[in-house]
Amino acid sequence: MPPAKGSAHRKDPPPLPFNPAEEMTLPALNGAIEGCTRCQLGHGRTNLVFGVGNPDAELVFVGEAPGRDEDAQGIPFVGRAGQMLTRMIENVIEIPRSDVYICNVLKCRPPGNRNPEPGEIDCCEPYLHKQLEIIRPRLIVALGKFAAQFLLATQIPIGKLRGKFGRYRGIPTLATYHPAYLLRNASQKKVVMGDLLRMKAVLNGETEPVAEIYS
Ligand code: URA
Numbered sequence: 001m002p003p004a005k006g007s008a009h010r011k012d013p014p015p016l017p018f019n020p021a022e023e024m025t026l027p028a029l030n031g032a033i034e035g036c037t038r039c040q041l042g043h044g045r046t047n048l049v050f051g052v053g054n055p056d057a058e059l060v061f062v063g064e065a066p067g068r069d070e071d072a073q074g075i076p077f078v079g080r081a082g083q084m085l086t087r088m089i090e091n092v093i094e095i096p097r098s099d100v101y102i103c104n105v106l107k108c109r110p111p112g113n114r115n116p117e118p119g120e121i122d123c124c125e126p127y128l129h130k131q132l133e134i135i136r137p138r139l140i141v142a143l144g145k146f147a148a149q150f151l152l153a154t155q156i157p158i159g160k161l162r163g164k165f166g167r168y169r170g171i172p173t174l175a176t177y178h179p180a181y182l183l184r185n186a187s188q189k190k191v192v193m194g195d196l197l198r199m200k201a202v203l204n205g206e207t208e209p210v211a212e213i214y215s
Helices: 026-033 068-073 080-093 118-135 144-151 179-184 186-203
Strands: 059-063 101-104 139-143 165-168 171-176
Touching: 026 118, 059 080, 059 118, 059 144, 080 179, 080 186, 101 118, 118 144, 139 144, 139 186, 144 171, 171 186, 179 186
Parallel strands: 059 101, 059 139, 139 171
Antiparallel strands: 165 171
């Protein structure tokens, strides 16, 4: 059988720096992966950007990959897109940013903020899976195409996923646009605010997260 599309250039990732079957805390996981060079991005970073926030969060936001500011500070979503995300969390969902947990699919910055490559996602994805296994959030928001397609295990375009719930390992996961996209397309802010209001209602137990995406 010919190799699956896109797999020909994908090598098996190097060994993991932790045992995925072992129970761990977030700081222990962070410590285990902070020297990671499983993919090429590990050689170009200033800081690995692990994640930030409440380790017992009910709600986790997952973005794409660190940008320049995040790479410099080692904290996700601290640049312009991050400031927009913070405003959305605090003004729309009306909870402090410190109540939620925020992380990315990739832990290291792709050069020039290019899109993540499949091989980089292969290398980094066990870190996100383990983070989410440790936190065990009640709800997840996937920010943008890469997080939404990764968490919901689908290739459906973000325009079709946006505003819908699917499941990540059983956890209701809402796809919405990335805040960086909103910086370029201010007219879409309203739809994202609508998505987050829906998430707020689910968080507060006022509505059910009915799944519309099945993967
Ligand atoms: N964009 C992301 O996807 N993540 C960040 O941490 C910052 C910008």
